Amino acid sequence: xxxxxxxxxxxxxxxxxxxxxxxxxxxxxxxxxxxxxxxxxxxxxxxxxxxxxxxxxxxxxxxxxxxxxxxxxxxxxxxxxxxxxxxxxxxxxxxxxxxxxxxxxxxxxxxxxxxxxxxxxxxxxxxxxxxxxxxxxxxxxxxxxxxxxxxxxxxxxxxxxxxxxxxxxxxxxxxxxxxxxxxxxxx
Numbered sequence: 001x002x003x004x005x006x007x008x009x010x011x012x013x014x015x016x017x018x019x020x021x022x023x024x025x026x027x028x029x030x031x032x033x034x035x036x037x038x039x040x041x042x043x044x045x046x047x048x049x050x051x052x053x054x055x056x057x058x059x060x061x062x063x064x065x066x067x068x069x070x071x072x073x074x075x076x077x078x079x080x081x082x083x084x085x086x087x088x089x090x091x092x093x094x095x096x097x098x099x100x101x102x103x104x105x106x107x108x109x110x111x112x113x114x115x116x117x118x119x120x121x122x123x124x125x126x127x128x129x130x131x132x133x134x135x136x137x138x139x140x141x142x143x144x145x146x147x148x149x150x151x152x153x154x155x156x157x158x159x160x161x162x163x164x165x166x167x168x169x170x171x172x173x174x175x176x177x178x179x180x181x182x183x184x185x186x187x
Contacts, residue, residue, distance in 0.1 A: 049108035049157030062137025
């Protein structure tokens with residue numbers, strides 16, 4: 001067989017085998033890890049509260065937890081003072097992107113934020129019941145719920161936030177959804 005045929009056969013075999021080799025799984029890089037069971041079950045709670053877990057919390061428990069878990073270290077003993085933002089009252093400011101609790105449109109979003117982000121130096125350590133209790137305490141301190149109200153997965157979504165009507169839930173996005181602005185071609 002002439003040399004050019006041999007070279008063509010070898011090149012063909014290499015080219016035909018390349019896609020098969022490319023489909024083989026790559027060796028583990030050593031980066032990352034499989035998610036933990038808790039991470040697999042960590043669900044974002046939407047404004048409707050549909051994914052709130054079972055649990056409950058009272059205003060009285062929330063007041064105790066506020067002090068015990070160190071919330072007062074940043075927000076002050078009553079949530080109105082301290083080196084960090086006030087949790088009771090307060091004004092909207094674009095300087096810090098702070099939106100006081102009274103301006104949040106949906107109570108389950110407050111629960112979700114507390115559960116994920118607080119306390120600042122140890123996020124995620126609060127139990128579900130502690131999170132319900134802290135949410136109840138802050139809602140009460142802001143005059144939104146009564147002192148005897150108990151927050152649960154059923155009651156929290158029913159809380160009517162004072163500024164809810166100021167917010168509109170956007171329509172479901174599709175490729176045909178119009179933008180609120182126009183993109184003009186470069187000139």
